[in-house]
Amino acid sequence: MSSDTTKGEDEATEQAPLPVLTEPAEGTPAVITRESELVDCAAAIAEGSGPVALDAERASGYRYGQSAYLVQVRREGSGTWLIDPVYLPDLEPLDRAIGTGEWILHAATQDLACLRDVGLTPRQIFDTELGARLLGIPRVGLAAVIEHYLGISLAKEHSAVDWSTRPLPEPWLRYAALDVEVLTEVRNLMGADLAIQGKSEWARQEFNALLTWRPAVREDPWRRTSGLHKIRQPRVLATVRELWWERDRIARDRDTAPGRVIPDAALVEIALADPSASGDLPRGHRSIQRSQRAWLDAVRRARSLSEDELPAATVKSDGPPPQRSWPNRDPIAAERLAATRAQLADFAEEHTIPVENVCSPDPLRRVVWTPPSEDTPEGFAASLASHGVRQWQQEIVAPMLAEAFAAHPDG
Structure with a gap:
């Protein structure tokens, strides 16, 4: 076989379309709208095993607020259930059934608030989007993560529809059921990768932080x-x-x-x-x-x-000045920040993780601009903690800050 032929076959293999996940394994379930059906759903979920995959569909861009208009739940041995919170605004029976079981969510911060509004409160969380970020997976949308782990494609053609529509069309319900169809399998494979890369503890702390997460309340x-x-x-x-x-x-x-x-x-x-x-x-x-x-x-x-x-033209920030002004206002602080960011970039590249997941820019700038009285790793760790930086991040970033401050002392 000629090398040209081999190359052509390789390219054809690489470009071959992925198989598409089009139907839930047990078919598209009917939507639960009655209390008796919710009780049956809760009983089935309680009898299942392992973590519980959840998702919610909102009507962003169509309705006021961010309420859930459909809740999807799936558990091994229990199947997939679709619940209409318009008719069933209190899902406390389901919350009791899940108990301390682990929730699997993708992009948890998008759905946690609306799920809490209908009585669902997590005790454990595994966020497959956040896990993908920690692992350095290039694309972290649900469809991309499923492709990465399972080699199948997930259609997303109904992601921006008006979920307050009633009755919900069957193709939309099929799409919604598929969103939780393979989350448990993805979670298990991702958990193994986190362990292999030595990031399980990082993920545990990040997921635990989601348990107390609330949407920011914006002033003005x-x-x-x-x-x-x-x-x-x-x-x-x-x-x-x-x-x-x-x-x-x-x-x-x-x-x-x-x-x-x-x-x-x-x-x-x-x-x-x-x-x-x-x-x-x-x-x-x-x-x-x-x-x-x-x-x-x-x-x-x-x-x-x-x-x-009358309102002021601009609102004074409680944080440091814009970074572009640092070289003129405090050149030593600018050098310290640059040195720390360089170390962070090297660490992120070595560990295949986005640098912002090691430490967000805002707390880093705040600590460099207003450092602790003791420029030691312990002092920097405490200061980072006061800005919500997790312990695993403190252990990485605090020594970098101490080194940067030692290399660039006050004049």
Whole structure:
């Protein structure tokens, strides 16, 4: 056989499409909507063995908030169950059935809050996305992780649909069931890899931290309005703020995503126009015309505010200054940070892990800018811990910081 032929066959093998996971092993289960069915589900899960794979589908971009509109659960010996939390908003029977059993989630922080809202609270977690990051797997989406471990493809064509739709179409339910179909198998293979790479303890600490994780509560959420960076006048900022809160009220009342009430760009346009009557409102947005009175009332409220009530153009951060200013403001701190980051990059490359998973940039900058009184590994470890850095990370990063400070002492 010629070398050219062999090469062609090798390329064909490499490019051959992966088999696609299209059907749950036991078929697509019916959706549970009655208490009696939930009791049966809980009993089946309690009789199963091993960890429990869970997932939730939300209606992000369609509904107000981040509520779960479908919960999927699967356990060895119990099969897959699909539960409708619209009809069953309290899944406490299922929570009791799982008990202290391990949850398997992919990208846990996306679903933990909405699962807690329906009465499900984890006691142990294994996050396959976070595990993939610790292992240095290049792509960490669920489909990519399944491909990596099982050599099969998982279709994701329904990931962005409106899960508040009722009844849910059968293809969507099939997709939802497949999301938990092979999570246990992936978890077991990933657990073995973590042990082989000496990262099991790292993963344990990261997973334990998820048990107390809560979504950050943003102060002044209106400051995330797209296009706000173009505005510096306090009065116009106040108008955007009033419009943002008015939109939020309307969205909550309609149970729809705020962006579907009116886009950010339209809020900014209204604020810049400073309208006094409906004829002054910007044209071209149907959403502006639909709620003219609400937008005009919001503008009037902003106009009536005193100077003391106007928002500042910028919000002072409680952290260090922007890193680009460090060489001028504190060149020694800049050198210490650069030296530590260089060591971190080498460590991350050697251990095949993203550097941000060894230590997030924010706590590192905070500790370098405002170091502990004792620039020892123990002192740095305590300071890192105060910013939420895990023990395994402290053990790696604290000696690096001590070395950087020793190499770049105060003048």
